[in-house]
Each structure stands twice: as structure tokens, then as C-alpha cells.
């Protein structure tokens with residue numbers, strides 16, 4: 001067997017449940033330390049505004065700006081960035097944009113209005129969130145694709161003001177991030193990141209007007225900050241450090257599976273990549289392939305740390321036992337690298353996104369598939385979904401009664417108002433019925 005540093009579990013072994021439970025508990029999410037740091041930053045930005053943002057940006061991104069205006073990206077800077085991007089990369093970005101746009105167009109909900117059997121009119125009206133803050137990560141890597149994934153659905157929904165924040169550590173910002181912002185149609189861009197950026201968007205500062213909702217992925221600090229500002233603003237979900245779970249059968253190519261596992265591992269030292277297979281030989285080959293491929297990656301250190309600390313290979317006696325484990329892990333990405341993925345798909349309950357068969361690597365979904373790559377992590381796929389147009393709209397219900405309807409429904413409303421001890425409620429109906 002080739003060397004393997006990763007955790008290996010066999011679902012038939014006596015200690016499996018205990019070890020799987022450890023895997024579920026993880027330790028990748030915001031620790032108390034992170035949460036405490038974030039709490040202090042949020043409070044500081046809320047009190048001191050721009051000045052606090054400038055100081056944290058100097059501290060964490062090593063970027064010394066004199067004033068917030070220096071961190072606001074100008075139209076000239078965006079135009080200049082466009083000229084720096086090779087034409088073929090711009091074409092790829094445009095292709096990604098167009099595919100994301102057409103897929104998300106299908107998600108727009110329709111207004112509804114109908115008359116029920118007693119003549120009462122009911123309905124729903126959808127309106128866009130007015131101002132949205134989009135967090136684009138930029139600490140360890142830059143994410144032009146995340147600009148599109150966040151902004152395109154907001155545009156489709158009709159959001160008027162889209163404020164993008166993206167850190168530019170050491171004053172470096174990938175021009176492709178600005179090109180993507182231009183293509184997608186962002187209104188304002190600030191080169192700030194982490195909890196201080198989330199705070200600026202949520203509470204507002206002297207320079208940045210607050211938004212109503214903050215969306216987008218980020219590291220543990222960003223995820224913790226979004227959790228904490230929820231209530232002051234809306235948030236989409238907790239889209240933290242990336243995860244993939246690959247379920248592979250004996251027909252899988254171990255080199256392909258290893259590449260897929262490392263595609264998540266290279267995101268973050270606390271990213272997580274897990275393989276579940278019923279084929280011991282495949283498990284060994286994948287472990288070996290991971291070791292070989294790791295050495296070829298420019299981001300070897302990040303990927304190795306992730307694989308070593310949070311990676312796992314789980315050997316199951318039958319693939320039938322893979323899906324219950326997958327549903328408990330509730331991964332951000334689930335690859336079904338098997339001959340008949342449709343048959344497994346029926347059993348998927350908890351997953352941010354599913355990638356079907358041997359020829360749908362998750363990386364296609366990251367960029368050009370058309371579906372959204374901002375997805376719930378840390379088991380939150382048990383109760384939330386990936387980013388979509390629905391995150392940028394809200395539904396208002398509509399009710400319309402005429403006098404006749406009120407006569408029909410009023411007595412029951414009066415009875416319930418009185419039963420709750422709320423006599424003003426009862427009166428507001430009875431007064432119209434001359435009761």
C-alpha cells in the first residue's frame with residue numbers, strides 16, 4: 001500500500017461510529033477565539049466606522065490607506081484592470097457569466113394572485129432586496145468566479161445597489177476580480193475584507209452606506225462575522241471553508257478522484273475532502289495519487305495541511321451504506337463518481353450541490369457549469385441551500401376582502417380575537433360588521 005497520511009475508517013470496524021462522530025464534529029468552524037476576535041472587530045467598526053476599518057485593513061491585509069476613499073475602487077481602476085486581463089481569460093469569464101445568468105433566470109419566482117372559493121383575493125408579490133453587500137474572498141487566493149456567482153443572481157433579481165468588498169492583501173488585487181465585477185454590473189467596490197468588511201456593510205461607516213443583506217463565502221472570520229450581524233442585516237447562509245465528499249465505485253479513475261479531492265484541499269488549510277468507496281484497491285490508489293499530485297501543486301502547503309488534518313478515506317462494505325453517511329456529513333459538494341449516479345441521487349437528502357457521474361468534476365461547477373458555487377458548509381446543507389435568485393428577493397403577501405367576504409369570515413376572526421384576550425382585534429372586525 002502507498003503511504004497515506006489521511007484518516008482511514010472502515011464502516012464495519014468496532015470504533016467506526018465514535019470516529020465518524022469525531023469527523024462530524026470537525027474542528028474547522030469558528031473556534032471561540034475566532035468568535036471573540038470577530039465580536040471585538042464588529043463592535044469597534046460599529047463605534048468608530050472608517051477609522052477602525054482602516055486600522056484592521058492595515059493590520060490583517062498589510063495595506064496602509066490614508067482614508068477610505070483610497071480603498072474605494074474607481075471607474076478608472078476598473079477600466080485599467082480590463083486592459084490587463086488576457087482576451088482568452090475575459091472570454092472564459094464572459095462564458096461563465098452567460099451560463100450563470102441563464103441558469104439563474106429560471107429561478108425568478110412569479111407573482112401570484114387568485115380568488116378563493118368564497119371570493120377572497122390572495123396573492124404573493126416578489127420584490128428585490130434594495131441594497132446587497134457581496135463578500136468576495138481574497139485572503140489566500142483570489143476569486144473572480146465568486147464575483148459572478150454572487151452578483152449575477154442579484155442582478156437577475158433586480159437588486160439596485162450591489163456593494164462588493166474584497167480584501168487586497170499587500171495592496172495586490174487580481175485584475176480579473178475587477179473585470180468580473182464590471183461584467184456582472186457591481187455598483188461600488190471597496191478593497192476591504194474579513195470581519196471589518198462585514199461590519200462596514202452591516203452597520204455602515206462614514207463612507208459606506210449600510211446594506212440590507214450580506215451574501216458570499218469567506219474564511220472562518222467572515223463566516224463568524226456574518227453569523228453575528230444576522231438580524232441587523234439578512235445573510236444568505238454560512239458559506240465557509242470548502243468541502244467535498246466523493247462517493248466512488250470501482251470504475252472510478254483514482255487520479256481523477258485524487259485531483260477532485262485536492263481541488264477543495266487547495267482552497268484552505270481547513271478545507272475538507274473525503275472519499276467514500278466500497279473498493280479497497282481504489283482507496284489505496286487514490287491515497288497514493290493524492291500524495292503524488294500534492295507535490296505538483298503550487299499551493300502544496302495549503303492542500304497538504306487540509307488533507308492531513310481534515311481529509312478522510314472511508315471504506316464501506318457496500319455503496320448502499322455510503323449515502324446515509326453522506327447525508328450525515330451534509331457536504332457542500334457531493335460527487336457521485338459512480339456508474340449509475342441517478343440511482344444514488346434519489347437517496348441524497350443533505351448536500352449543497354451534487355455532481356453526477358465520472359465526467360462532472362466539482363471544478364466545472366466552480367466556474368462554468370451555470371449553477372452557483374456559493375454553497376452551505378459545515379453541515380448547514382441540512383437546513384440551507386446554495387445561493388440563488390431567491391436570496392435576493394422577498395415575498396409580500398396580499399389579501400383583499402369585500403364586505404361580503406368580511407361577513408363570511410368576520411365572526412370566526414372575532415371569536416379567535418376574544419379567545420386570545422385581544423379585544424381590539426375583535427373590535428376592528430366587528431366594527432365593520434356593525435356587531
Ligand SMILES: NC(=O)c1ccc[n+]([C@@H]2O[C@H](COP(=O)([O-])OP(=O)(O)OC[C@H]3O[C@@H](n4cnc5c(N)ncnc54)[C@H](O)[C@@H]3O)[C@@H](O)[C@H]2O)c1
Pocket residue numbers: 037060061136137138139140141143146167192193194195196217218219220221222239240241242267268271332373374375376377
Ligand atoms: N463555501 C463557498 O461557497 C466558498 C466559495 C469560495 C471560497 N470559499 C472559501 O472562502 C475562504 C476564503 O478564505 P481566505 O482566507 O482566502 O479569504 P477571506 O477573504 O475569506 O479572508 C481574508 C480576511 O480574513 C481576515 N483575517 C485573516 N486572518 C485573521 C486574523 N488572524 N484575525 C482577524 N481577521 C483575520 C482578514 O481581514 C482578511 O482580509 C476559503 O476558506 C475558501 O474555501 C468558500
Ligand SMILES: N[C@H](CO)Cc1c[nH]c[nH+]1
Pocket residue numbers: 143145146241242243332366373374375
Ligand atoms: N469551490 C469553491 C466553493 O467551495 C468555489 C471556488 C471558487 N473558485 C474556485 N472554487
Ligand SMILES: [Zn+2]
Pocket residue numbers: 242263264267363366
Ligand atoms: Zn473550488
